[in-house]
Amino acid sequence: MKTIIIFILEARLASQTKQQQxxxxxxxxxxxxxxxAADLSEELRHGGLTxxxxxxxxxxxxxxxxxxxxxxxxxxxxxxxxCPQAGHPHDCFLLRCEGCGRMVHLDCRHLEEVCRHLSxxxxxxxxxxxxxxxxxxxxxxxxxxxx
Numbered sequence: 001m002k003t004i005i006i007f008i009l010e011a012r013l014a015s016q017t018k019q020q021q022x023x024x025x026x027x028x029x030x031x032x033x034x035x036x037a038a039d040l041s042e043e044l045r046h047g048g049l050t051x052x053x054x055x056x057x058x059x060x061x062x063x064x065x066x067x068x069x070x071x072x073x074x075x076x077x078x079x080x081x082x083c084p085q086a087g088h089p090h091d092c093f094l095l096r097c098e099g100c101g102r103m104v105h106l107d108c109r110h111l112e113e114v115c116r117h118l119s120x121x122x123x124x125x126x127x128x129x130x131x132x133x134x135x136x137x138x139x140x141x142x143x144x145x146x147x
Contacts, residue, residue: 022049023059027069027082034072034079034103070094072103072132079103091128099140106133 016024026043027035035043037056044051051059060080063069068086072079072094081103085092093111095104115126136144 017059019049019051019055020059020062022047022051023056024063024068024082027063027080031082031084032102034081034101036077036079040080067129070103070105070129072096093128094132095137096132096134097137097140098134099136099143102137103132104137 022044023040026040026047030043037053037060040060041051041053041056044056060069060071064071064080066086068083070081070083072081081094083092083105085105085107092105092107095106096102097104111128115128118124118126
């Protein structure tokens with residue numbers, strides 16, 4: 001199974017342009033963060049690669065369609081984050097801390113059971129790649145109790 005996942009990822013990466021690879025690499029280097037297209041454009045510029053904002057958006061759309069990047073719509077606008085689960089046979093969910101804004105990828109079989117239940121019993125299909133569960137991370141919970 002692992003070999004198939006690696007093959008799928010290599011095929012996706014082989015078809016990428018240099019700009020797309022640069023955007024993806026930037027997201028991979030800051031995998032713990034969610035970045036806006038403007039943040040990425042600025043980051044690439046600092047790295048010596050001038051890429052227009054429209055081009056960054058196009059590349060992010062392609063990477064999102066390939067399953068390599070999550071797009072999260074927030075009150076501040078769209079944010080993007082590298083998906084370490086890319087190529088897995090099932091999708092991950094996202095957890096977002098309301099305190100610090102940190103986004104965590106979650107691969108949990110129990111949530112898959114909830115999705116199956118919602119689909120069969122309530123005729124509602126969840127899209128895990130677009131589902132963000134919000135709450136407080138351990139660090140922010142501790143800080144809230146201390147303060």
